[in-house]
Amino acid sequence: MEERPLTGISPPGRIAAPGEGIGLDELALAARNHGLPLEAMRYEVTPAGLHYVLVHYDIPDTDSSTWRLTVRGRLRTPLELGLHELRALPSVTRRVTMECAGNGRARLSPRPVSQPWLVEAVGTADWTGVPLRAVLAEAGVAPEAVEAVFTGADHGVERGVEQHYRRSLPLPVGEDVLLAHTMNGGPLPPQHGHPLRLVVPGWYGMAHVKWLCDIELVDAPFAGYQQATAYRYRRHTADPAEPEDPGEPVTLIAPRALLIPPGFPDFMSRTRVLRPGPVRLAGRAWSGHGPVVRVELSTDGGGSWADAEVRPPGGHPYAWQGWHLDWTAAPGSHTLLVRATDASGRTQPLRQPWNRGGFGNNQVQAQAVSVIPR
Ligand SMILES: Nc1nc2c(c(=O)[nH]1)N[C@H]1C(S)=C(S)[C@@H](COP(=O)(O)O)O[C@H]1N2
Ligand SMILES: [Mo]
Numbered sequence: 001m002e003e004r005p006l007t008g009i010s011p012p013g014r015i016a017a018p019g020e021g022i023g024l025d026e027l028a029l030a031a032r033n034h035g036l037p038l039e040a041m042r043y044e045v046t047p048a049g050l051h052y053v054l055v056h057y058d059i060p061d062t063d064s065s066t067w068r069l070t071v072r073g074r075l076r077t078p079l080e081l082g083l084h085e086l087r088a089l090p091s092v093t094r095r096v097t098m099e100c101a102g103n104g105r106a107r108l109s110p111r112p113v114s115q116p117w118l119v120e121a122v123g124t125a126d127w128t129g130v131p132l133r134a135v136l137a138e139a140g141v142a143p144e145a146v147e148a149v150f151t152g153a154d155h156g157v158e159r160g161v162e163q164h165y166r167r168s169l170p171l172p173v174g175e176d177v178l179l180a181h182t183m184n185g186g187p188l189p190p191q192h193g194h195p196l197r198l199v200v201p202g203w204y205g206m207a208h209v210k211w212l213c214d215i216e217l218v219d220a221p222f223a224g225y226q227q228a229t230a231y232r233y234r235r236h237t238a239d240p241a242e243p244e245d246p247g248e249p250v251t252l253i254a255p256r257a258l259l260i261p262p263g264f265p266d267f268m269s270r271t272r273v274l275r276p277g278p279v280r281l282a283g284r285a286w287s288g289h290g291p292v293v294r295v296e297l298s299t300d301g302g303g304s305w306a307d308a309e310v311r312p313p314g315g316h317p318y319a320w321q322g323w324h325l326d327w328t329a330a331p332g333s334h335t336l337l338v339r340a341t342d343a344s345g346r347t348q349p350l351r352q353p354w355n356r357g358g359f360g361n362n363q364v365q366a367q368a369v370s371v372i373p374r
Contacts, residue, residue, distance in 0.1 A: 003166075010157055035120025036122055059190050060155075064194070069212060072217075073218055086130055091130055091182075092129070096199055097124045097253075098122070099204060103361070104119060105117050119256075119365050125192075128181065130179045131176075141171065141217060149166060149167075149224070150198050151166045151212070168221070177201070179196060179198065180197050204250055204288070230357065232246070237356070252289055256287070257364075258338065259365060261367065262369065263275075271368045271370050272370065277328065279326070281297060283324075284323070285321055286319070287342035289343070289344040292343075295307070296341075306325060308323040336369055349362070
């Protein structure tokens with residue numbers, strides 16, 4: 001089904017007023033879409049139930065026994081594949097860290113009103129599936145095809161546009177792009193795209209289309225809602241006097257390091273409580289632009305920085321890397337900051353330049369720690 005206007009239902013995109021708190025609309029989204037409890041970064045591979053979840057509309061009612069993937073458009077042989085047929089094709093497994101492009105949005109000021117992530121919209125899974133390239137080779141891509149458009153079975157309305165969730169990738173697709181039917185060795189859970197999803201290693205979450213039911217090869221760049229309207233770095237504000245900024249598309253994940261929260265938490269403030277003495281600070285760091293080559297920590301709110309030991313990516317070029325640094329905690333209040341730099345030289349800013357959708361905010365994480373007397 002094509003996208004079509006549906007007026008009078010969707011509120012327009014909105015920027016929160018200065019000082020405006022998180023609203024019930026944002027809370028409703030936050031209660032459906034959950035983040036990774038940061039202590040779960042202790043697991044190299046995130047247990048499926050702890051992986052972050054982001055669903056624009058509803059989790060659709062899907063049945064793997066009747067599921068069909070259609071492959072059509074600018075190609076030689078249209079295909080229709082069931083799950084049995086896909087599972088019978090040669091599969092590969094890739095360990096992939098996935099992060100929502102909106103991670104960090106709730107920290108922006110002024111705040112774009114949407115899913116209000118702090119820093120926790122991330123997870124790492126072992127995805128098993130058929131390389132997309134193999135299926136496209138089977139179908140025979142026509143010379144005039146420039147993009148593949150991926151459609152999810154979920155349906156909704158967003159900013160006045162009724163639509164299936166739909167995104168495209170330029171051709172040729174990378175060899176690591178998967179049609180994944182297995183997550184961490186088991187069937188995909190409903191919320192993660194059961195029975196089939198796209199996995200695009202290194203890209204922000206929006207590219208990894210869940211409940212994948214159709215692939216169409218097209219001869220012009222896809223201009224659908226999730227491509228041309230949403231998921232762009234736009235600088236303009238809600239001010240109607242300002243000209244519309246078409247922005248740049250959101251693609252690869254910017255570098256980020258996060259701390260596995262040390263000590264134990266205060267229930268409401270989430271401040272970490274530690275006893276004085278040696279403590280191993282550890283966490284994960286990742287980037288879609290190449291391996292993380294440096295993680296720095298500041299235990300004095302950014303006054304001075306020390307290099308952590310970073311584990312090399314090994315056989316998993318798209319998975320987060322562990323890091324650690326030993327610290328001697330002295331009594332008092334401290335702010336811990338952590339910052340990753342990747343092989344491309346990209347790093348994390350101390351202050352984030354603002355964009356309209358609140359995407360790619362990889363401002364350094366600040367963790368308040370209270371070291372209590374022994
Ligand atoms: N069909 C469909 N695919 C989708 C989405 C969606 O709402 N519908 N959300 C996207 C977004 S914005 C993200 S961040 C990831 C989240 O994947 P996860 O819930 O498995 O972590 O899925 C992407 N794929
Ligand atoms: Mo996302």
